[in-house]
Amino acid sequence: MLGSRFAAQRSRRRPDFGLAQVNIVLLLVLFFLVVGTIVETDELQVELSQTTDLPLERLPRPLLLITPGGDWSLDGTLLPHAEIVTALTAPPPDGQPNAVYLLAPQDLPADMLIQTMQELLPAGRTVKLVTLKSTAP
């Protein structure tokens, strides 16, 4: 008798879809927070070199964009080379690696890439080249 009363109450209670909806949306928000990187559109204006076997990484900061014309843009701000080197000479914030990440067009002459590395020498940072992971074999 008690069981039948509980069953009746259960059938009367309507399922709460709102809470489930909020849970799913919260999970989606967390997914985009973890997987995604907030990217400025200026940073995507060059066609990056492509690789296939390297592991995926998030797009870190500071990002040094090298335009085909040889101009430099640090985290979306176009600056003279000397100012960028000076800015990179400052130690990175706590917890961040002492590195600078290059966004170089894939058809940029390799000489210009090496020249960029030489210009960055006074900054004393490890230089990392950002590439696009291609799914093609």
Next chain:
Amino acid sequence: MAAGGKTVIAPLPHAAGLAGGAGHGASGSAGGGGREAGDVYLPDPRGDRRAPFALTPLADVMFQLLIFFMLSTSLAPYSLITLGTPAAPTGQTAAKDNAPGGGAQSIVIWHVSRGEIRAGKATLPLDALPQVIDALREKGLEEILLFTTPTATTQDVATVIEAIRSGEVARLRLIGRPGL
């Protein structure tokens, strides 16, 4: 029912703030609220009238956050190639055991150009690099000196470095042309 009193249907004591009355039944409240001694307290049959937690504003905020992150983030298909800390152009700061031939037992010298590698008189397409590196590593390859040529692009350098890194060669030196 108490004689002379009246029957009051009120919210539960914690909601109504009745002074003396925990529980059901008659409760005397001599204070305000228009209640008089002898009134009979009956719980509200509609149950606790506290406002339920509203999910709709929460869902609205969550949807706005979701749309913001969906539009502003990039599901980054990026990889990083460590080029290392640049060395001085003259190479004079390198220690003796870091100099070419100073510590490594087996070194090859490659010149990278557009889509190909030149090693001595042989020219290889970049596609063949993984097999070549595997064969060289079995012969004890420890270091590769990679010179760039005027026709080499960043893509060529990235392809070569990726193959070398995948082939687990111990050391690579990227060397530019003099006069840069």
